[in-house]
Amino acid sequence: DGxxxxxxxxxxxxxxxxxxxxxxxxxxxxxxxxxRQDPGQGLRLIYYSQIVNDFQKGDIxxxxxxxxxxxxxxxxxxxxxxxxxxxxxxxxxxxxQGETEAFFGQGTRLTVV
Amino acid sequence: xxxxxxxxxxxxxEGAIVQINCTYQTSGFNGLFWYQQHxxxxxxxxxxxxxxxxxxxxxxxxxLSRSKxxxxxxxxxxxxxxxxxxxxxVKDQAGTALIFGKGTTxxxxx
Numbered sequence: 001d002g003x004x005x006x007x008x009x010x011x012x013x014x015x016x017x018x019x020x021x022x023x024x025x026x027x028x029x030x031x032x033x034x035x036r037q038d039p040g041q042g043l044r045l046i047y048y049s050q051i052v053n054d055f056q057k058g059d060i061x062x063x064x065x066x067x068x069x070x071x072x073x074x075x076x077x078x079x080x081x082x083x084x085x086x087x088x089x090x091x092x093x094x095x096x097q098g099e100t101e102a103f104f105g106q107g108t109r110l111t112v113v
Numbered sequence: 114x115x116x117x118x119x120x121x122x123x124x125x126x127e128g129a130i131v132q133i134n135c136t137y138q139t140s141g142f143n144g145l146f147w148y149q150q151h152x153x154x155x156x157x158x159x160x161x162x163x164x165x166x167x168x169x170x171x172x173x174x175x176x177l178s179r180s181k182x183x184x185x186x187x188x189x190x191x192x193x194x195x196x197x198x199x200x201x202x203v204k205d206q207a208g209t210a211l212i213f214g215k216g217t218t219x220x221x222x223x
Binding site for chain 2: 088096103105107109
């Protein structure tokens, strides 16, 4: 079945450590996105990529980094520079043309202790 | 700047009709989406509007007025399973990313 997969579902890290969240899709979608969700804050855009080897900062990119070496994969690294990394992280993909909706992965809940 | 407003919370009873409003002020507009999200889960797509008017899909309908920067999601014959957050999202000027509102938490009681 085609879909978008995030792993792991729950992740714990110590403060000061970098951590990478995985996002893989087999939908042949060109565009991929990372959002962060905090209680009462809705979804805020961190980074997005429209094609391989290209990505753009969203509204809250500071403290995060991404890569897009393959069409299927868009990993997000939460660096030690991110002041409040504990959150629910959602990855999404979209065909990138026309009015198609974005499909979301199941999310990764990151807790930094 | 980008601003999307929705009510924070709404309550309704089973079998009733509820309307969730969304107003937006964005640097450009290339379509508006509604998503449903149950707690701890991924958002799922409900509807898309790019032209003015009403789009109906089963128990759910969505309306758009571009001149007013306004949309609503109408849920009919409410069921307990409709208790969730409803997210309004606008496709930005470049049409590349979705900008989300903070969501409306709907609680349906029997």
